[in-house]
Amino acid sequence: MTTPVPPGPSGAGPRRGAPVRVLIADDQDMVRTGFRFFLDAQPDITVVAEARDGEEAVALARRERPDVCLLDIRMPKLDGLEATRLLAGPQVADPLRVVVVTTFDLDEYVYGALRGGACGFLLKDSGPTLLAEAVRAAAAGDSLVSPSVTVRLLKHLTAAAPAETTPRPAPPAPYAAPLREPLTEREKDVVRRVALGRTNAEIAAELYVSLSTVKTHLSSVQLKLAARNRVEIAAWAWQNGHARPAT
Numbered sequence: 001m002t003t004p005v006p007p008g009p010s011g012a013g014p015r016r017g018a019p020v021r022v023l024i025a026d027d028q029d030m031v032r033t034g035f036r037f038f039l040d041a042q043p044d045i046t047v048v049a050e051a052r053d054g055e056e057a058v059a060l061a062r063r064e065r066p067d068v069c070l071l072d073i074r075m076p077k078l079d080g081l082e083a084t085r086l087l088a089g090p091q092v093a094d095p096l097r098v099v100v101v102t103t104f105d106l107d108e109y110v111y112g113a114l115r116g117g118a119c120g121f122l123l124k125d126s127g128p129t130l131l132a133e134a135v136r137a138a139a140a141g142d143s144l145v146s147p148s149v150t151v152r153l154l155k156h157l158t159a160a161a162p163a164e165t166t167p168r169p170a171p172p173a174p175y176a177a178p179l180r181e182p183l184t185e186r187e188k189d190v191v192r193r194v195a196l197g198r199t200n201a202e203i204a205a206e207l208y209v210s211l212s213t214v215k216t217h218l219s220s221v222q223l224k225l226a227a228r229n230r231v232e233i234a235a236w237a238w239q240n241g242h243a244r245p246a247t
Contacts, residue, residue: 019046020139023064025057025083026072026101031124035070035101038128045135054078058086061096068138070131071118073102073109081112088117097138101131119229142200142230180224187224188242190217194230195237 024035024047036047049064051057053076061069069087073080080100088095099120100113113121119142120134183191186207193203200218204211218233227233236242 019044020068020135021046021048021064021066022135023047023049023051023057023061023066023069025051025054025060025070025075025080027052027075028072031072035131039132039135042132045132052076054080054083057083061087065096067097068135069096069098070101070135071098073100073113081109081116084113084116084118088119090117092117097141099134099138101134114231114235119231180226183221183224187217187221190214191221191233191237191242194218195234195242197234 022039022045024032024039026032026035029052032050032052036050039045039047048066049060051060054071055077057069057071057075057080058078071080071083075083080102084098084100086092088098095117098113098116098118099122100109100118101122101124102109103124110121119138122131122134189207190203193206198206200211200214204214207214218230221227221233222229225233225236227236
């Protein structure tokens with residue numbers, strides 16, 4: 001099911017002044033209806049396609065080229081993690097922006113989504129406001145992960161692994177990748193705040209710099225870390241001792 005809204009430039013996000021074009025993939029009709037109802041009510045967001053399973057989601061996404069894909073994990077035919085990899089994975093030449101939205105708060109799903117190229121991970125009980133924020137963040141090339149998931153994920157990257165019967169999934173490779181060149185002290189200041197969940201505006205206020213300066217530092221950090229998004233920057237910081245848990 002699609003709505004004829006013209007796509008923006010491939011991989012470039014929404015055109016200036018145009019609404020963010022969203023694809024929703026979930027095997028539950030009520031979930032898709034609820035998401036569409038709320039997102040279509042936003043003045044800057046429009047739902048252009050819906051899919052009932054992973055195969056349909058991949059086909060529609062490749063055809064419609066939405067600005068953001070919202071994918072459930074447990075879907076028929078093709079699960080959301082594999083669909084994410086096909087649409088946004090490291091081997092995709094022109095990746096789409098994917099936010100995984102799921103009921104299942106499991107570490108292996110978080111790691112799988114991020115390894116697969118997702119730029120966001122949201123729990124369905126996070127609420128409609130956070131859903132819209134995740135769509136806007138993804139469209140802007142940023143990342144949003146449910147706060148409860150972020151805290152647990154980042155703590156796991158720094159904590160000693162407990163004795164477990166099932167091995168914990170390894171984090172994505174860029175988290176532990178060597179630096180291409182050292183971070184400056186100011187870049188470290190920015191990275192610490194990203195790791196603690198600060199927005200760009202909050203970082204700018206705390207460091208008494210402009211928003212454009214923060215964005216410049218983040219672009220430099222991404223290149224040096226070979227990180228694809230904000231989540232990977234935060235995870236690198238926690239894993240390498242450049243962040244402390246919020247008290």
